[in-house]
Each structure stands twice: as structure tokens, then as C-alpha cells.
Amino acid sequence: MSTEQRAGWLYADMEIVEKEDALLSPEERMAEAVEPLLFWFQKNARILPWREEPTPYHVWISEIMLQQTRVEAVKDYYRRFLEALPDIQALAQVPEERLLKLWEGLGYYNRARNLKKAAEETVNRYGGELPASYEELVSLPGIGSYTAGAIASIAFGIPVPAVDGNVLRVTARLMADTDDILKQSVKRRTEALLQKIMPRDEAGAFNQALMEIGALVCVPNGAPHCSRCPLEGLCLACRYGKTDVIPVKTPKKARTIEERTIFAVARGSEVLLRKRPEKGLLAGLYELPGASGYLTEQEALDFLGLEEKDAVVLEKLPEARHIFSHVEWRMQGYYISLRDEAQTKAGFFAERETAREAYALPGAFRAYAAYLFDRKS
């Protein structure tokens, strides 16, 4: 629609101010949002550990940790991680076992492996400093379009967008856009739109302002707090009362259920562990040995390669379950205390304290690990 048409409509119906506003193009509407967002962010930015000294390394670590992970969950991991690995060189050299132990419980463990790979590349190709360009950043392992944009804008002041779930939700509501925000075409379109209106000198603050609005005001769960939003008068979803149906997201596929049997095996002061495969779920982490399906006591002994005389105690444990994003484990457990001479090929024995301190054991095993670690025997 041309400026003349818009003006014509406006002059024809001066009373209806909403109509004039409804004629803004997405780009114009987004451009109108820049100053209010920057002003709001100045006053409402949370104090977060990674905002104290936003070096490229600090921003990088925080952004990787924050992928699909809430701010509150990240804080303590972030502090502990930086204490252990204060710079890129330390990260490039850390043994993988120690790295995974630092990441234990945070999930998406390939993030940690990719972090180390990228640190090695940074040392080898860029002299140990993260490159100050979006293109080079996005080519590093674990750094996609969002994270490259976040590091580039926040740490280097490069005017590029950083489009995450918050930004997609806020922009979809601002435009009352009913397209599925999970489609990559919508993400690309949003990036292109934001690139056009990006404030050249405040890209970092602007990107963070959009995300901060999404986290604090235009929230993902429950109704947004539109009365506290600096974009209230500009937002079409708010005006049309559609914040409950926007953003549109296609439902995810239902989880598959897997039945497993887990073995909590003790032998004196030792416990039985097993290293998981290097690919797939919980890759490279440690676990209590297990088998698919529900095993009887005899099948359990057979699986472990034990004879009846080896097991001093063989106790069936309560069922436990653990929910991953796309799989649910329903677990039957056995607590087995072995005589000192007993052997098994189902895993390796580690001293209880060593196992606790040195091996990354995911939370999925917590219920049964408690029988080994939190209980005298």
C-alpha cells in the first residue's frame, strides 16, 4: 500500500486511529518498536552473571548453556564452569571426562563437546580469540544462527539479529502473525526483517531487549503482561485479543515409551558403572548398567553373567521413570550386592567416592543410584 493510499484512508476517516496503525507494514511496525524496547531494557534488564563482564568468551559460554535451557538453571553451571575453565585455552585443553562432569545435569551434552571442538578450532585458526564476524562464528561447531548473532551483537557490537524462541514469540504477537513459528522459513523471514531495522550502534542491547521482553513480559506460559509492555499500543495480538492463540506452534510428536531394567550393583566399597556409546542419547556419559525390557531375577543374573552364589543380596526395587524430550524410560531396578570375588562384564567397578566425583552420571539414574551412593551397605 502506498503512502498516498494510506494518507487517503487516514484523511477519509480521521476518527479511527486504529486503522492508521493497522496499515503499518511489518517492517514499519518493527521499526517503531526499537526505541521503546531500548528504553525499556535500560530500566528493566536483569542482573545476570554473564552481563557483568560480557567478553566474547563469557557471552559464548552463556549462550551455549542457555540453548533450550532456562536462565535460573544456567546460573550456577555458568559460574562453576568459568571458575574451572576461565579462558578459551583452558577449555581447549580440558579432558572430555572433566568437561562432561561440569556439564552433568544440564542436558544436551553435545553442547559441551562442541564447545571444546570450537575452542580447539579457535586456538588453531584464530590465535585463541573468537572471530569478530558472524560468518566465522556460525561456522564453529555448536554455533548456529541464533548463537552467532548473539555473540556478534552482544560481545562485538556487530549489527546482526539473534532470533530465538523469545524473539519469535514477541514478533509473531507484535504482527499478529499466525504462521507456525517453528517453521524455519518464519525464522529466516524474522531474521531478515530484524536485520533491516537493527539499530547500528545498539544491536546487542536491542537483541537482548527483545529476548528480555519475551522472558519477563511477553511470556511463553500463561497470559502475557501486556499492561506492563512498552509495545502494548503497537502490538496487534494484544489489540485483537489474540495473545492466547499467537504464537502458533505445531504440536510435537508424542514420546515413545521404553521399558528397561537397571542394575544398582555394589561390591564392597565399589559400584558398577558402564560408559555409554559415543553416539545417541546421553552419548559418552556413564550409567548404571541396564538392559531393555523388564527382566526377572534369573534373567538379571544371566545378563550380568553372575551365578546365584555371587549375589549376597538381590532385591527388586520400585519402578522409576525418567522423561526425556522424545523418549520415556520406565525402569525396573535391582539392587545387587556382590561377594568380593564376583566378576561381571556388564561394566567396570569404581570406588564409590571416585564414581561420585569423576564420572558424569545423568539424572535418569538418580532413583537407583541413590541405593548405591546415599545408603550404607
Added chain:
DNA sequence: AAATCGGGGTG
């Protein structure tokens, strides 16, 4: 485009 990859908070 769809599936994979964790764990925890929230209504």
C-alpha cells in the same frame, strides 16, 4: 522438513 538430543519449571 522431521527427528534427535535433557532436564526442569510452570499452569
Added chain:
DNA sequence: CACCCAGATTT
């Protein structure tokens, strides 16, 4: 209980 989160990578 279902949904979502400062996503990236593989298939």
C-alpha cells in the same frame, strides 16, 4: 499432565 525453554545438528 502437557507445554516450553537465550537451539544445533543430523537424517
